[in-house]
Amino acid sequence: MSRLRVGVVGTGFIAGRHLAALSRFDDVEVVAVADPVRERAEVAAARVGARCLDDGAALLQLEELDAVWLCVPPFAHGPLEAAAVARRLPFFVEKPLALDVDTAREVARQVAGAGLTTAVGYHWRHLDVVQRAAALLPAGDVRLVTGTWLDATPRPPWWVRRDGSGGQVVEQTTHVFDLARLLAGEVVSVCAAERPAPVEGEVATAAAAVLTFASGAVGSVCSTRVLGWRHAVGLQVVADGRVVELSERSLDDHRLRVVTADGEEVHRTDADPIAAEDREFVDVLCGRAERVRVPYAEALRTHALACAADTAARGGAPVRVES
Structure with missing residues (x-):
């Protein structure tokens, strides 16, 4: 061959x-x-x-x-x-x-x-723990989604500039928005706010978005870049009778935690999603x-959501998310 x-x-x-x-x-x-x-x-x-x-x-x-x-x-x-x-x-x-x-x-x-x-x-979509999480959340079962990206500022000099990276929400937290779409369905509107950087032209130091899903579920995604370490990156999904939590410690360490009234299960993978x-x-x-x-057209939906959250945070008004 x-x-x-x-x-x-x-x-x-x-x-x-x-x-x-x-x-x-x-x-x-x-x-x-x-x-x-x-x-x-x-x-x-x-x-x-x-x-x-x-x-x-x-x-x-x-x-x-x-x-x-x-x-x-x-x-x-x-x-x-x-x-x-x-x-x-x-x-x-x-x-x-x-x-x-x-x-x-x-x-x-x-x-x-x-x-x-x-x-x-x-790359999260290629992990067995993410696929297992999706199987635990039938369409319409999700009630609440909470996502976080609490981390340090990446080192590349272009990253801290809005005209270089587009901001943390667009460049990093987009992974969390993608997980939210995968597990809870499409988002129809977003409200958001951000803590601006003290230097003109730099990306915000923190941002928070509130999401309304087409299914009726609601959620929030928060991010910050002011830490000296990766503190928490992941998504928590609440459905009737269960909590499904995905987290990324590093590119080679992803975990799924499932909690019900009967206890909890933790699944870890060190698979290489790249x-x-x-x-x-x-x-x-x-x-x-x-x-x-994830072909380009599918990724565009996630990118449009991240950009809507960024626009809402900078403008201070709710933004409809175009399909």
């Missing part, structure tokens, strides 16, 4: 996880890696035996590519996806989809028009699987 020839744009932390996973697959060849920081690109490319470039747009023009992974900061999304669509090149893209929702909607329109196979890195989502996308492209869990 011939190997799938792929390129990776970006060499940050999460790109490194994807590169490590892809380089372990016998049916994948990483042929090129690109990053504007040339030294970092050289190190990453050498690690996987790939060609090194300092421009993602140039990588996307390589004729030998079968697919591309776009693992770039929020501010870099849009042109890269458009170039991939123009090439009819299937792409995996890391969340968030963009700084704003309009850019992502335009990419979604292009992807749909081209009939292109895509996948987005909402490798799992990469394996799924490769299998779809090679014809061994029918579909990915």
Whole structure:
């Protein structure tokens, strides 16, 4: 069997996880890696035996590519996806989809028009504990959802700037919003507030959103970046007679806690969700699987929700979430 020839744009932390996973697959060849920081690109490319470039747009023009992974900061999304669509090149893209929702909607329109196979890195969906949680929560059973992302400020200099990351709600807490949608259904409206940063242009130091779901369930999602450690990342879902709680200690440590009147069960997994989502996308492209869990159109729903929460927090008024 011939190997799938792929390129990776970006060499940050999460790109490194994807590169490590892809380089372990016998049916994948990483042929090129690109990053504007040339030294970092050289190190990453050498690690996987790939060609090194300092421009993602140039990588996307390589004729030998079968697919591309776009693992770039929020501010870099849009042109890269458009170039991939123009090439009819299937792409995996890391969340968030963009700084704003309009850019992502335009990419979604292009992807749909081209009939292109895509996948987005909402990695929680690939965990067995998340799938077990979903099975415990039949449609319409959820009454209350409470989510948290209480953490430190990430180190990349672009992250703290609103025009770099889009803010914690859009860049990080989007994972919690995605879990909320998966386990409780679509959100129809959101109210929110935030604690602004003391420096102009920096992202808020804390935010809280109140969600109303189409099912009638209600919920809240709170986040902050002022700690020196990861304190709590996860979602708690209350249904009739049970509480289902998912938490992430790290990318390699996820837990499910189920509490009923009879006691509680705790399930832990150290599975690699990054490798799992990469394996799924490769299998779809090679014809061994029918579909990915999170294509671009599905991820757009979560991105639109996160952007609505951010808009509500900055504007101080409720926001309807478009389907």
